[in-house]
Amino acid sequence: MPGAAKRQDNKNNGRPGPKHNIEAARQEFYDRISKRDMAPLWKVMKSVVTKEPVTRVVPHVWKYQDVKSLVMESGGLITAEEAQRRVLILENPAMRGESKATNTLFAGIQMILPGEVAPAHRHVPSAIRFVLDGEGAYTAVEGEKAFMAPGDFVITANWAPHDHGNPSKKPMLWLDVLDFPTVNFFEAGVAAYFDDKMQNTTRGDGDSEAFYASGVLPDGAPTTLNRSPVINYTYARTRPILDRLKKAGDIDKRHGARVHYVNPVNGGPVLPTMSASLALFPKGFKGEKYSATYGTIFVCTEGGGTTTVENAVLEWGVNDVFVVPPWKRYSHNVSNNTVLFSISDRPAQEALGIWREEKNAG
Numbered sequence: 001m002p003g004a005a006k007r008q009d010n011k012n013n014g015r016p017g018p019k020h021n022i023e024a025a026r027q028e029f030y031d032r033i034s035k036r037d038m039a040p041l042w043k044v045m046k047s048v049v050t051k052e053p054v055t056r057v058v059p060h061v062w063k064y065q066d067v068k069s070l071v072m073e074s075g076g077l078i079t080a081e082e083a084q085r086r087v088l089i090l091e092n093p094a095m096r097g098e099s100k101a102t103n104t105l106f107a108g109i110q111m112i113l114p115g116e117v118a119p120a121h122r123h124v125p126s127a128i129r130f131v132l133d134g135e136g137a138y139t140a141v142e143g144e145k146a147f148m149a150p151g152d153f154v155i156t157a158n159w160a161p162h163d164h165g166n167p168s169k170k171p172m173l174w175l176d177v178l179d180f181p182t183v184n185f186f187e188a189g190v191a192a193y194f195d196d197k198m199q200n201t202t203r204g205d206g207d208s209e210a211f212y213a214s215g216v217l218p219d220g221a222p223t224t225l226n227r228s229p230v231i232n233y234t235y236a237r238t239r240p241i242l243d244r245l246k247k248a249g250d251i252d253k254r255h256g257a258r259v260h261y262v263n264p265v266n267g268g269p270v271l272p273t274m275s276a277s278l279a280l281f282p283k284g285f286k287g288e289k290y291s292a293t294y295g296t297i298f299v300c301t302e303g304g305g306t307t308t309v310e311n312a313v314l315e316w317g318v319n320d321v322f323v324v325p326p327w328k329r330y331s332h333n334v335s336n337n338t339v340l341f342s343i344s345d346r347p348a349q350e351a352l353g354i355w356r357e358e359k360n361a362g
């Protein structure tokens, strides 16, 4: 009310009014508590308790053609042994310098040349490998060698000793995904390096797949285990299941004919922090929109297509790696039969009770 304001001004004889006084008093208070390492929640409430998930992650594709030639070039600069792990990090463009593809997951492309060994170590962060190129290199995990081929999905769980070797005649390249951004968020990372470059094998090659990934469990198998005892989920076994799913008509409108890699002991995800899936999208598939609180790293193993993420369109083909940020609406489109591997932090979010999705995302 202009009259009232005027009266107020007159009453104060040109001095600052009560509103100004309270602002000045508040600022003086904020300055004073700041010296005690304190701050008012009411000033930041809406940015720390957000109405919707907020992410810094941006959608992005790493084209394999470019990635492969750069990784091959790195082979002339440093040995696997010298590097411990010869890996080029796939850094989300919005988070350069943080070694992250999403806020919770690391992604990198590792190469091991014929005759090389990547020495044994272990660490609290869990890792997965998804093989892109080459055949006949191995990952040794807890005394068992898993020989790998393209499309194989290999896990090295929390604190499992592991080393890599390549007795084949060709370089092998794979996608590494680790949960160390999650572990480091809790500031709980630990690692140990062994004197011996390679661990002694104590089990037959492929034992874990035979014992635990065949619909049976041997006597004495653990009854509770929060990560899978299977080391290598081979593409040769998993890929044909997708054709059967497709034939059976089990094709999700968003995710295609999809299977999740599971821990055979409890039917849960392979690792407590990361879950992975393999999906077939039939020729001409035009996906409905979907959004969820987990950011996802995808790899195309067959075919190619596009993923629309809000206003961005990602184009991808075989062995390209791409990232979809949390909560952004996305949909896949393919022209020919296409297979996508994907990995996310969904189990960690589910365990914490914070996971949510929108199936009819508009």
Ligand SMILES: [Fe+2]
Pocket: 121, 122, 123, 127, 162
């Ligand atoms: Fe490692």
